[in-house]
Amino acid sequence: MQTLDVGVRTQFNQFLQTAPSMFKMISMVIPSTSRANFYPKLDELPGLREWLGDRVVHRMKSGGFSIENKTFEGTIGIDRDDIDDDNFGIFNIGIQQLGKNAGDFPDLLVFGLLKKGTTTKCWDGQNFFDADHETSDATGKTVSYANISTPLTGETAGPMWFLFDTTRPLQPMIFQNRRDFSITSKTALDDDNVFRAKEFLWGTDGRCNAGFGLWQLAYASTRPLNAESYGAARAAMASQRRADGVPYGIKPNLLMVPSSLEGAANGLMKSDLVAQLQSDGKTYVTTSNPWKGTATPVVCPHL
Numbered sequence: 001m002q003t004l005d006v007g008v009r010t011q012f013n014q015f016l017q018t019a020p021s022m023f024k025m026i027s028m029v030i031p032s033t034s035r036a037n038f039y040p041k042l043d044e045l046p047g048l049r050e051w052l053g054d055r056v057v058h059r060m061k062s063g064g065f066s067i068e069n070k071t072f073e074g075t076i077g078i079d080r081d082d083i084d085d086d087n088f089g090i091f092n093i094g095i096q097q098l099g100k101n102a103g104d105f106p107d108l109l110v111f112g113l114l115k116k117g118t119t120t121k122c123w124d125g126q127n128f129f130d131a132d133h134e135t136s137d138a139t140g141k142t143v144s145y146a147n148i149s150t151p152l153t154g155e156t157a158g159p160m161w162f163l164f165d166t167t168r169p170l171q172p173m174i175f176q177n178r179r180d181f182s183i184t185s186k187t188a189l190d191d192d193n194v195f196r197a198k199e200f201l202w203g204t205d206g207r208c209n210a211g212f213g214l215w216q217l218a219y220a221s222t223r224p225l226n227a228e229s230y231g232a233a234r235a236a237m238a239s240q241r242r243a244d245g246v247p248y249g250i251k252p253n254l255l256m257v258p259s260s261l262e263g264a265a266n267g268l269m270k271s272d273l274v275a276q277l278q279s280d281g282k283t284y285v286t287t288s289n290p291w292k293g294t295a296t297p298v299v300c301p302h303l
Helices: 002-018 080-084 089-115 192-197 227-238 259-270
Strands: 027-031 036-041 061-068 070-079 133-136 142-145 161-164 173-186 199-212 218-221 254-257 273-277 284-288 296-299
Touching: 002 089, 002 173, 002 199, 061 199, 070 080, 070 089, 080 199, 089 173, 089 199, 161 227, 192 199, 218 227, 227 273, 254 259, 259 296
Parallel strands: 027 173, 254 296
Antiparallel strands: 036 061, 070 199, 133 142, 161 218, 161 254, 173 199, 273 284
């Protein structure tokens, strides 16, 4: 059994570590040492200014939010008779899949929450993707800001696609990790599961959770993905300003789409030519593509 356990751990860890992950593209990875992490509220993205008079303090305010860690598990069992008869084929595949499932799990958490961003509140009390966030205009006046767009008149809603600025230490999403996934065995002959049910068990568990980061760095749309909707999303993100009227300088660099929009995303980001809607609002003309290379297209199978 010791030799079998070593093999199980090797296969589990191999697939745990090699599972491709995408959550780090848009997430801050925050270690956790307690039941929950508290995140103070940050009213805006701070910047530098000329030092005139006293310092202007961007306080990390109370009234923020916390992310409580949750425990997740996966367990498989195999009949003792199959172990005695060296029937390991399907069992090995099951262990490999368990490792891959654990490796994929942060993606499922982060992108599962992202898809709920239109109906789930974040730290400013609004839904993460909302038509009524607050930003400032050039004079420093507070104005409403939408980081989501829906079809215009004459357009049909399509799959939701996302635009992110991931060039900063602060990120749109948070992945909080309390305890890494590992595998545990219950294979001793006097273990209750073996004694009562002649079943050997292997299980993995970990503690973690996901949360929303900065909505300023994310934009969602159900408009058809084309030059007009993409350009409008970039312009909206770039329009955000600090309380003193200075632009944040947001420049989206990641276009993330579901599999159904892979062709549209690649065409928009990689083609030399693109169909542009003319001023009459009806006619499209093929012109040079002003958006080529402005963001990296990424197809996320979890969207």
